[in-house]
Every structure is written in structure tokens, then in C-alpha cells.
Amino acid sequence: MRRMRRLRRPGIREMVAETRISVRDLIMPVFVDERIDQPVPISSMPGQMRQSLNSVAEEAGRIEDLGIPAVILFGIPSRKDDLGSGAYDHDGVIQKAVRRIKESTDLVVITDLCLCEYTSHGHCGVIRGQEIVNDETLPLLGRTAVSQAESGADIVAPSGMMDHMVRAIRSALDDNGYTDVAILSYAAKYASYFYGPFREAAESGFAFGDRRSYQMDPANANEALWEVQLDIEEGADMVMVKPALPYLDILRMVKERFSMPTAAYQVSGEYSMIMAAAERNWIDGDGVMLETLTSIKRAGADMIITYYAKDFAARFA
Numbered sequence: 134m135r136r137m138r139r140l141r142r143p144g145i146r147e148m149v150a151e152t153r154i155s156v157r158d159l160i161m162p163v164f165v166d167e168r169i170d171q172p173v174p175i176s177s178m179p180g181q182m183r184q185s186l187n188s189v190a191e192e193a194g195r196i197e198d199l200g201i202p203a204v205i206l207f208g209i210p211s212r213k214d215d216l217g218s219g220a221y222d223h224d225g226v227i228q229k230a231v232r233r234i235k236e237s238t239d240l241v242v243i244t245d246l247c248l249c250e251y252t253s254h255g256h257c258g259v260i261r262g263q264e265i266v267n268d269e270t271l272p273l274l275g276r277t278a279v280s281q282a283e284s285g286a287d288i289v290a291p292s293g294m295m296d297h298m299v300r301a302i303r304s305a306l307d308d309n310g311y312t313d314v315a316i317l318s319y320a321a322k323y324a325s326y327f328y329g330p331f332r333e334a335a336e337s338g339f340a341f342g343d344r345r346s347y348q349m350d351p352a353n354a355n356e357a358l359w360e361v362q363l364d365i366e367e368g369a370d371m372v373m374v375k376p377a378l379p380y381l382d383i384l385r386m387v388k389e390r391f392s393m394p395t396a397a398y399q400v401s402g403e404y405s406m407i408m409a410a411a412e413r414n415w416i417d418g419d420g421v422m423l424e425t426l427t428s429i430k431r432a433g434a435d436m437i438i439t440y441y442a443k444d445f446a447a448r449f450a
């Protein structure tokens with residue numbers, strides 16, 4: 134007689150676990166703020182800090198010591214303009230941060246590649262009137278990719294959801310000799326309310342409108358498969374689904390359909406929601422962290438970008 138509970142006994146339960154989270158699966162996001170001298174807490178994301186250019190190498194060292202293989206960097210520049218020129222400035226905040234991290238660690242450095250933190254209007258592309266103009270944005274993304282690669286980035290991660298961004302970036306990298314720099318495309322990125330806390334963390338809120346003309350409608354799944362397919366055709370080496378938990382169905386479809394290295398981004402709102410409820414003792418924060426990471430991996434993620442990377446590594450690795 135089959136009894137499913139036999140294998141749920143202590144010890145045996147762990148032996149038959151189909152999914153295990155390892156610190157090697159995780160990627161830690163790091164915010165680097167050009168305007169500060171020492172780390173500053175991010176109020177919308179309890180436990181998270183913005184690093185300064187002086188502190189970022191040390192922080193990277195701690196991340197490396199915890200066994201986390203990679204970081205993804207977001208920059209907050211001291212000046213913003215209409216064309217987001219801080220994104221492709223040789224001495225921009227990200228370029229400096231990458232050089233410092235690469236000098237002192239062996240971490241894999243991924244750079245978020247978008248204009249929104251660098252534009253005065255906060256949108257991910259060049260604007261004309263109220264419109265975000267796709268094709269005029271592409272050369273700027275190409276320049277940003279080259280500049281990030283020149284600083285030592287191993288992987289660039291375009292997150293702006295402009296059509297043909299991956300092709301423009303691949304061509305720019307190849308034309309400049311950076312054929313080995315990989316592209317992790319935020320291929321299926323939804324227009325999500327879960328990005329709220331990040332926009333405070335990275336000061337990338339927008340001056341008008343919203344991001345719905347370029348980010349995906351949460352109602353759509355087939356469209357995600359098209360986005361991913363097009364990005365692969367354009368040269369993406371790895372693809373991402375973002376956010377993670379509300380889109381596990383998409384993650385599973387993408388992994389099954391394309392068999393590509395697939396990342397999931399457990400975004401700021403997913404993190405802060407858990408932290409806020411845990412602070413009130415409404416849920417067990419560590420338990421929910423482990424459960425969500427396990428669910429994301431079970432659904433098909435090979436890599437998880439998560440603000441919990443350090444906490445997980447410190448407490449469970």
C-alpha cells in the first residue's frame with residue numbers, strides 16, 4: 134500500500150528533495166550612488182543599502198566571501214540629462230564601480246543596461262514629446278554596452294524593453310572587439326507594480342506617464358514567448374523573466390520552450406512585501422524567503438537575481 138507520508142519523515146524528506154537552492158544560483162543586486170561617501174540604507178527596502186564608489190569594492194568582497202558568484206550593478210549618477218549620457222560616460226558611476234570591483238574580486242560582474250537611471254525624465258529611452266522613441270534609443274544602448282564592457286563587465290543586461298535592443302548591443306559589442314561579453318536580456322519584463330521600491334532605491338521614477346508602452350502587459354503569456362524568441366534570435370546568451378513569483382508560469386514556459394540559461398528576478402516589491410510582513414510578525418520572513426527561492430528554482434530558473442542573496446548565503450549556505 135502506497136503511503137506518501139513515508140518519505141516526509143525527517144532526514145528522508147531532505148534526501149528526496151527535488152529542488153535545492155545553492156548560493157551558486159544567486160546573483161546579488163548592488164546599487165552604487167555617485168553622490169554619497171558611505172553606504173546609505175534604502176528605506177523602501179529594509180536591509181538594503183546604496184553603496185558609494187568608496188564602499189562598493191569592500192561590499193563586493195563580502196559578497197564574494199559569502200560564495201555568491203555574481204553581482205548585478207545599478208548606478209545612480211550625480212547628474213541626469215535628456216539623453217542619459219551618464220550611462221555611457223567613460224567615468225560614469227557604473228564604469229568606475231565595475232573597474233573597482235574587477236580590480237579587487239573575481240566576481241562575475243553583470244551591468245544593468247538601461248537609460249532610466251540616467252535620464253532626467255526617468256524613461257528607458259529617448260523621448261520626443263510624451264513618446265519614448267525606440268530606434269533613436271538603440272545607438273545609445275550600444276554605446277552604453279561598449280562602455281560597460283570596456284570597464285570590465287562580463288555580462289551586460291539590457292532591461293529597457295526597446296525592440297531590437299539585443300541586436301544593437303550585440304553589433305556594437307562585436308564591432309568594438311567585445312565578442313566575449315555576454316548578453317543577459319530582460320526578455321520578458323512586465324510592466325509591474327512590484328518595481329515600486331526599486332524606483333526609490335535607484336531614483337528611476339519617471340516624470341510623466343508610465344512604462345506600459347514598452348514593458349509587457351501582465352495579461353499576456355504568448356507575448357513573452359515572442360519576446361524571448363526574438364531576443365534569442367538577436368543574440369541573447371541568457372534570458373530573464375521579471376518579476377519572478379507572479380510569473381512562475383512564464384518562467385516555466387520559457388525554460389521548457391527554449392532551453393536557454395534562464396534567470397528570474399525576484400524584484401524589489403517581492404522582497405519588500407515579505408520584509409514588511411515579517412517585520413509585523415505576520416509571516417516567518419526566513420521561511421518565506423526559502424520557499425519563494427525554492428519555488429522560483431523549481432519553476433525553471435537557473436539563476437535568481439534576489440536581494441536575499443547575501444542573507445541566504447550568510448544563514449543557509
Ligand code: PBG
Pocket residue numbers: 245247249257292293327328329330331332337344399400401402
Ligand atoms: C530599469 C530597471 C528596473 C528594475 C530593474 N531594472 C525598474 C523599472 O523597469 O522600472 C526593477 C528591479 C526591482 O524592482 O527590483 N529599467
